Amino acid sequence: MRRRTFLAGLSAASIAPFVQAKGAVNPLLLPFKPLPAFDRYKVSQFPDAFKQSMTSYRAEIARIANQKAAPTFENTLAALEDSGREYNRVSILFGVYTSTMNDKSVQALEREWSPKFAAMTDEVVQNDKLFRRIEAVYKSKFGNPEQQRLAWVYYNQFVLQGARLNPAQKKQLSEYNQKLAGLYTKFSQNQLTDEEEQKIVFDSKDDLKGLPQSVVDSMAENGKWVLRNTRSAMETFLTYSDRRDLREKAFKLWSSRGDMGGKTDNNQVVADILRLRARRAKLLGFPTFAHWRLENSMAKTPEAAMKLMMQVWPAAKARVAEEVKDMQAIAGHEIEPWDYRFYAEKVRKAKYDLDENEIKPYFQLDKLKGGLFYMAKQLYGFDFKKEKAPTLRDDIEVFEVTRQGHIGDWYFDPYARNGKSSGAWMNEYRTQENFKKPVAPIVSNNSNFAKSKQVLLSFDDAETMFHEFGHALHGLNSKAHYPMLAGTNVARDFVEFPSQMHENFLTTPQVLSQFAIHAETGKPMPDELVAKIKRSSTFNQGFSTTEFLASAIVDMKLHLAGDVDIDPREFEKKTLSELGMPKEIIMRHRIPHFGHLFSSDGYAAGYYSYLWSEVLAHDAYEAFEETGNPYDPTVSASFRKNIMEVGNTLDPAQAYRNFRGRDATIDALLKARGFSK
Ligand SMILES: [Zn+2]
Missing domain, CATH: 1.10.1370.40 (Neurolysin; domain 3)
Incomplete structure (x- = not known):
């Protein structure tokens, strides 16, 4: 993100x-x-x-x-x-x-x-x-x-x-906007409260069965063990806990954030937001909020975005059916949503002989940072040098970025703490520009790793680091004149394209052999483990595509519904049932805690953007792969010039064509996820 x-x-x-x-x-x-x-x-x-x-x-x-x-x-x-x-x-x-x-x-x-x-x-x-x-x-x-x-x-x-608009309409609009701003804050604070205040406390070691020792250690608090209601804590618990009863309990708590009744319930907040958005769109002359929202996107219309999602949906669902079959064979019972991650991990071990804990020691936070720098050097000629600069916490690092001269600065704030939003993200402290005088970009990457002497990352976390760093590189490469058009100030369905494209470089032999170094033995990741990782890259893509698409489709439908009374619980149920949502999976973000949609206008009617961008990302990475060298100088120079430097100075569809010589197709995405066409 x-x-x-x-x-x-x-x-x-x-x-x-x-x-x-x-x-x-x-x-x-x-x-x-x-x-x-x-x-x-x-x-x-x-x-x-x-x-x-x-x-x-x-x-x-x-x-x-x-x-x-x-x-x-x-x-x-x-x-x-x-x-x-x-x-x-x-x-x-x-x-x-x-x-x-x-x-x-x-x-x-x-x-x-x-x-x-x-x-x-x-x-x-x-x-x-x-x-x-x-x-x-x-x-x-x-x-x-x-x-x-x-x-x-x-x-x-x-x-x-x-x-x-005329003055009376403008006044109305302003009222809508101010009410919405207040509701967004309420929504986010409710969600944060449910994440911070709801937790499960275990007092018996028996409750921790199956969890890796490092996870148990990170949960320890005053002789008890605390499971926090956040994505990283919950996903880990659901993947490893042998206790099906506790997985169910944890899953139910986690999936009901914002939906627990009482003071922090977001259902009415969401209904109010949707209604105000629909009215505002109408006032502005658009049939629905979704139409208004996509007006300056690369997709341009909700129909185009829906079309892409529905093209991918059947293939994703078909894959889920296969995944469930594999899991049932091991479980010997029906798969419930709180079983999916657990048995998926078992299948992963059985089928791909790949254990997340086998990978982790190779992904040391500090070493992997070197991998980021290596990628940036190979692709764009950037050098990173640690510099002294004031930060809000001592564990935040700052680096100067140079290429023959000063390019910009990069802040890295990797650790979780109270008051920090969950997940990972990038932001710009200062956007590049060059119309009065050159102004260099200052960008930052943020994540939520649990702090310890030696931080080891999961494969997903490692990939997310490359993703967020891709955003940072997008900001750093910028060569626009006007800040409004510079860096990551691009269409929402284009902005995740450079970041997703850079995820691919984690598994290049160059990065793995030099930077995936075992924490204890100091040896690089063996070839056979690399091969296993590659083989398993299409693993569980049914699950992740389906939980994502369900969220994105529900988002678009919520915002196409217009000025009507919406009961979020009912709407979610009905829409998912119409789609034929596999019963083993729920939306990645259920409506009452779907912060992308309701903590701001941010990704409202825009969650599809990740998929849209991903189509571009896979299609673009194919251009690198076609040369046989993921760091091919000619392709990287063209990618830099046509995509990374241009910001929003031209139509994104045109920028893409300038790079690839044609429009993107979904073929590379389907192939990458192991779906049949
Ligand atoms: Zn992102």
Whole structure:
């Protein structure tokens, strides 16, 4: 996953007010010099920084909108690109706190301020004079292709956000947006509460049967063992626990996050969000939220996205039936959802003789980081050098990235802690640009490894590292002029393409032989283990494709339903039954904790994007494979020039064609997942 820095949103009464000494400048407002001054920031400084930066942003917008001079690219679009820099920086820094340091004081600020941020965006987009100027520049077709693209992106964004509405409609829209912002915060906080406060405590060793010792150790707390209600803890438990009764208990707790009744239940929150979204889309002139959402995607319409998903669905389901048969042969009973991971692991051992615990010692976090750097050097000529820079925690590392000169900086925040969102993601602390003067990108990767002396990763975790690093490389390679079009600011269904493409490099012989080094013996991964990993790469793809597609299809259908009353539980049941969802699997994210959809507009009607991007990723990687060398210099140079450097400076479909000479097909994806056509 990659998450854009988000601004989701208690009364600020619980935090001490930030009192500013006379003449002192709030550190949050200062430009990075050259990196963020994390040693000087305090949570209590945010309200003042929000206020000040909003005031100056407002003044800048007013200057652009109210000037007498006729609209030109320079005095309108370039000026906009140069505006709100302080506000943007403060927002990004606040995003770092809400996603990685989200304690009660940050949560309080988030609740208080998120509606105000939404209102700020509306204020800009609904500035009629400003919109008229953008429209005039857009229609003048001024400038080079990148400038025309920038004009289109601004024009389109403003229109999609209501610039053409009349004043009464704009007021209505703003009310919808502010209500939605509040609901998104509520949704996320409910989900986080269910993940942090619900847990299962075991007091007998008998309850831990089957779990690897390292897992048992990580669960130990004051003579008992605690199973946390998070994805990584639960998936591990469900994979290894011999106790079917406890797997069932754990599974039920985990799959009912946001759906437990009581104060943290998200069902009504979701229903309210969907209704508001449907009304907002209608107000903006679109049949449904999904139509509105896909307007500036690569897929362009919900129909195109549904078509792709339904092309892959039958093959995925067919594979699940085979997987279930294999598992039943071992289990001797029906497979329930809490059995799937457990017996899949048994099949993996039996059929592929591959034990996750056999792989793990070879994936040491620190060594694998070297593998990331190796890949970046081979493909893009980047060098990484550790540098000293202030960070929010001592265990966050910072690296300077160079290629003949400075390219940018990379932050790596690998460990789980309270207040940090689960999963892994990348964000940009600063986006590359080059229209006034060169500005180098600053990017960061975040994950949630349990901290220990020697961190060993599962295969999935290792692959995720390459994925997130792919996003980081996308930001670092950027060579756009305007920040709006730079780096990872691309269409949602395109943004996962570079990251997914880079996952492939983990299993290249070059990376495995040099960086998959056994923690105890110091020996590289033996060839036969590599061969086993390759053979098993299509393993369990029925399960993962089906749990994903079910989520993506339900997402699209929820957002195609329009302005109707939706009971999320009913809707989920009915949609899955119409699809013929295998009874052994549930959605990867059930509706009441589907944060991609309901913690922001983020991936709403956009969860399909991962599949869309993956089609591109497999098709593109085939270009490398066709040469026989995954690091082929000619292909990597073309990939860099046509995909990694261009950001959103041209239509993504065209960018892809420039690289591949044709459109992508689903063949490489089906092959990679071991599905028959
Ligand atoms: Zn991603």
